[in-house]
Amino acid sequence: MKIAKLNVLEIEVPLERGVYFSDEGFVESVNEHYKYLSRKNGTNETLEGSNDGCCTTRRWYDPISDMDRKNIHIFYLDFKNKRINDFIRAHEETHALENFERLDLLEREIEIKLGKRIDLNRIRGEVIADIGAIFKTGELDRRARLHPIFFGKRSYPEALRYLSE
């Protein structure tokens, strides 16, 4: 069985047949890379706004094996700052975990390390992704936390609340 390695989350996910994972690393532009993947996939979708990273699922039919296949891709910008890069990467890896339908793996780790049971499936995607990122990058223990304005979204404080309440 193939395994997807989510490096910042330190979680390995066994993949079902026909499911693939590509961590494409740093890209120059998230929106351009999204467009590129979308063209390769025969669609013409684009991303709105400015994005630090992305997790996208591409589906196609493979006539040779008569199977539906899907590939979950993640990619992100290089901020030349390990702390920020790890945060963004863990955020995208958590989106991937959700797409693999294996959020239980993260729930289990949170329960072991923090003694908290969080039902991630009941939380919206952006908050789940920040929960994974905050949990795995040590943001919980830091006095000077990453400023949510930096990420241009409001999910960070909400995610922090789930982990610290």
Ligand SMILES: [Zn+2]
């Ligand atoms: Zn996200």
